[in-house]
Amino acid sequence: MAGSKNDALKRALKNKKDEFYTQLSDIEKEMKYYREHFKGKTIFCNCDDPIDSNFFLYFELNFTQLGLKRLIATHYEVDKPSYMLEINKDEDGDGLITSKDIVKKKLKQNGDFRSPECIELLKQADIVITNPPFSLFREYVAQLMEYDKKFIIIGNQNALTYKEIFPLIKNNKMWFGLTMNGSNRYFRVPDSYELTEKTGKIEDGVKYAFVKGVRWFTNLDIPQRHEKLLLYKTYNPNDYPKYDNYDAINVDRVSDIPYDYDGVMGVPITFIDKYNPKQFKIVGWTLGRGDYEVGASKIYVNAKQYSNGKVSSGNKVNDGPTILYKNKPTGVYYTADNADGYLQILYARILIQKIEEDISNGN
Numbered sequence: 001m002a003g004s005k006n007d008a009l010k011r012a013l014k015n016k017k018d019e020f021y022t023q024l025s026d027i028e029k030e031m032k033y034y035r036e037h038f039k040g041k042t043i044f045c046n047c048d049d050p051i052d053s054n055f056f057l058y059f060e061l062n063f064t065q066l067g068l069k070r071l072i073a074t075h076y077e078v079d080k081p082s083y084m085l086e087i088n089k090d091e092d093g094d095g096l097i098t099s100k101d102i103v104k105k106k107l108k109q110n111g112d113f114r115s116p117e118c119i120e121l122l123k124q125a126d127i128v129i130t131n132p133p134f135s136l137f138r139e140y141v142a143q144l145m146e147y148d149k150k151f152i153i154i155g156n157q158n159a160l161t162y163k164e165i166f167p168l169i170k171n172n173k174m175w176f177g178l179t180m181n182g183s184n185r186y187f188r189v190p191d192s193y194e195l196t197e198k199t200g201k202i203e204d205g206v207k208y209a210f211v212k213g214v215r216w217f218t219n220l221d222i223p224q225r226h227e228k229l230l231l232y233k234t235y236n237p238n239d240y241p242k243y244d245n246y247d248a249i250n251v252d253r254v255s256d257i258p259y260d261y262d263g264v265m266g267v268p269i270t271f272i273d274k275y276n277p278k279q280f281k282i283v284g285w286t287l288g289r290g291d292y293e294v295g296a297s298k299i300y301v302n303a304k305q306y307s308n309g310k311v312s313s314g315n316k317v318n319d320g321p322t323i324l325y326k327n328k329p330t331g332v333y334y335t336a337d338n339a340d341g342y343l344q345i346l347y348a349r350i351l352i353q354k355i356e357e358d359i360s361n362g363n
């Protein structure tokens with residue numbers, strides 16, 4: 001997983017510090033695609049020290065222009081009561097949102113997004129927008145789902161593989177946003193964070209951690225979800241071999257998806273950025289071991305790995321889609337009691353299928 005290479009994120013998970021502050025420029029780049037969704041809405045930033053958070057700042061600066069109804073941000077304290085900031089309107093009518101328009105209120109509880117007080121605020125909100133703690137991502141998303149909220153949040157793209165998150169992507173309850181795709185990002189971190197040249201940088205005395213694979217996740221409609229992926233390759237069994245342990249063919253690149261194949265296809269994860277639910281359905285995920293709705297059709301027994309002349313336990317072969325070869329392939333390969341040949345394992349794939357309408361159109 002990309003995340004395992006990421007020291008900064010690993011440290012956040014370990015220490016549960018999670019103090020990664022999103023830069024204003026990153027927020028601006030994404031929010032511009034949702035302007036139509038914001039008009040007349042209450043926005044809640046529920047993992048945001050409002051004094052420090054650029055999320056609060058962005059919506060404060062753009063409150064009038066976006067036609068917001070209300071902006072709320074709660075601050076989290078580990079073990080003491082906290083506070084919230086709120087903007088309801090341009091109170092003094094000077095045409096600008098200034099500090100005079102910001103109302104500070106004490107909270108009885110600590111501002112934990114799961115606290116009853118914050119849940120009450122959540123119920124009043126239309127759209128939740130924040131960068132929640134990486135370590136609580138599953139719980140955070142589950143709560144948004146429970147209260148049926150619209151959201152734009154930041155998470156690690158590896159969250160896609162979580163068994164709580166993947167079904168949401170599959171069932172069109174959540175998708176990636178538009179910006180921050182695939183690149184590395186710098187997030188401001190507290191001075192106390194230790195950084196090396198590899199894990200971050202210091203600019204004008206401010207520390208930034210380098211975080212790989214972060215993405216926006218949302219359930220607000222964006223035009224890109226309606227764009228059709230143009231397919232021009234034709235299917236043939238040599239270029240698109242069947243997996244041995246999934247009932248699907250392998251497609252190595254999203255641009256290689258054949259237009260004339262109506263069965264299940266295993267495609268790279270980058271497909272998610274091109275996913276139009278009117279063109280394809282997602283049927284599963286090749287993480288093996290039957291955890292997902294479409295599990296592996298076969299679990300290898302007594303698997304062995306052969307690498308540079310060394311033989312070791314080969315259980316890893318159950319972690320992904322495999323191709324079966326009659327002759328020994330070059331590179332690392334596997335054998336198993338229930339495999340009639342030599343196996344090679346591929347990267348995790350998303351299993352997709354064109355929806356019927358698209359097949360009949362032949363495009």
Ligand SMILES: C[S@@+](CC[C@H](N)C(=O)[O-])C[C@H]1O[C@@H](n2cnc3c(N)ncnc32)[C@H](O)[C@@H]1O
Nearest residue numbers: 018019020021022047048076112113131132133
């Ligand atoms: C990744 S940081 C992001 C901060 C801010 N949203 C931003 O992007 O600039 C996560 C924030 O969530 C806060 N936090 C941690 N646990 C929390 C909880 N249980 N409830 C609410 N906020 C929490 C942390 O204090 C931290 O400020």
